[in-house]
Each structure stands twice: as C-alpha cells, then as structure tokens.
Amino acid sequence: MTEITLYHNPACETSRNTLALIRNSGVEPAIILYLEMPPTRDALKKLIADMGISVDKLLRKNTEPYTKMGLAAGRFSDDQLLDAMLAYPILINRPVVVTSLGTRLCRPSERVLDILPSPQRGAFAKEDGELVIDESGNRVSQ
Template identity: 35%
Template sequence: MSELKILHNPRCSKSRQTLQLLQDKGYTPEVIEYLKTPIDKMQIANIIELLGFSSARQLMRKGEDAYKEQDLAKEENEAALIQAMVNTPKLIERPIVLANSKAAIGRPPESVLDIL
C-alpha cells in the first residue's frame, strides 16, 4: 500500500471518527495535526488537485469566523485563497485523507474508504 496520511484536528469529531475508522480497518495512517504542523502552498494546491476541485474555495471552511473576518467570500484570486489557508490553517476543511495518489475529505468518514 502507498503512504497513507490524514490531515487531522483532534478537536473535530469527524476527524476523530475518520481516524478511528481507518484504524478499525487495520490502517495506520501518518497523522498530521495540521494546526500544529501547518502545510504549505504547494501541499494545499496538490490536495485541491487530488480532490478534483476547481477552486481553492471548495477546500475552505466558510463558516469559520476567520473566513468572514478576512472577507474571503469576495476574494477571487486563487493564490490569495490558498495563502489564507496557509496563514490560517483552521480554514482548511477536515479531515483530509491522502492515499494512492488520491485525496478524500472525511465527511462522512466512510467517504475516505473509496481511495484506499
């Protein structure tokens, strides 16, 4: 099996459920607590591509206060949206599982099983 990673926030119930699901299925993913170990622009751009998203906005948590405070709803520049996620990692949707040169968001947690 290829490398298996989860971008994880232990305070998020969906993230915890997704990690537990992977472990219950016998997987031992590399856990990346992206709020403690932020990911860079290239990694975010790669995840957007692997998810098949047409815009960085699709990877963003639009309900976060930081999204509103930074007035990101009006931002049209993709590089600026990615930079906002670098600067404020809690804007990144979670959890994200990376495996087999694919990515999936664990909402619901079972959706990540398709890429394993």
C-alpha cells in the first residue's frame, strides 16, 4: 500500500482538488488537518527542506496574520517566520503532499501528479469544471 500524507484544509478548493486527485489514483491518504493539529517545528522544517524551498515560500500571503504581522517587509529571520506559522497555522500554505516520490506544495493541485506513485484511474475535473485527467487516466495538456 502506498503511503501518502496530505496537509489539508477542507475549506480550500485547491486542497480538496488535490485530495480528489490522490484518491483518483486509488490511494486514501493520511490526512492531517494542519489548522487543528499543526506540525511541530521540526516537522515543518523537514517539510520545507524536503520541498527544497525557502521558509518564506511556504508562507500564505493573503491572510490577516500575514498583513497584521508585517511579514511582507522581509525583515524576519527563518526562525521568526517558523514561529509565526506555528502560532498561526493559517500562514502555512497548502496543500502539502508527502509521497515516496517527494514532497510538494501542490498549488495548483495538478502538481500532485508529479509525485503520485500510482497512475490516475479515470477522468478527473476540478471543482470549477476544468478537465485535468481524461477518461483513460491521462493528463490533459493545458
């Protein structure tokens, strides 16, 4: 059985589409509702390292804490940004997916296809109707 972990916010359309793409590959992922149960500092640092991105690239910028804390100013250290994300998990951009093939911030949701070990099993359209996978399980080129 393939193990996949999804850091998920069910209120987010991109996160829901990512979950649906994972399920379309025949796998039920371990779902972490990170707003309710944020990752530990070490787990968050590992996710960032495994994605090969900087801490600020995981910051969700269109949130009230981002604006109120002045995080756009660029004067905060990585440790301070991690502190902010741990104090306000809404600042963690999502969805983040971990598979045996890698760890990705899946924005847009189709980015998950690059790290899914199993192929898509059938057609898939995003919630907005955009066709991503055809009836044969192949990615539709955009």
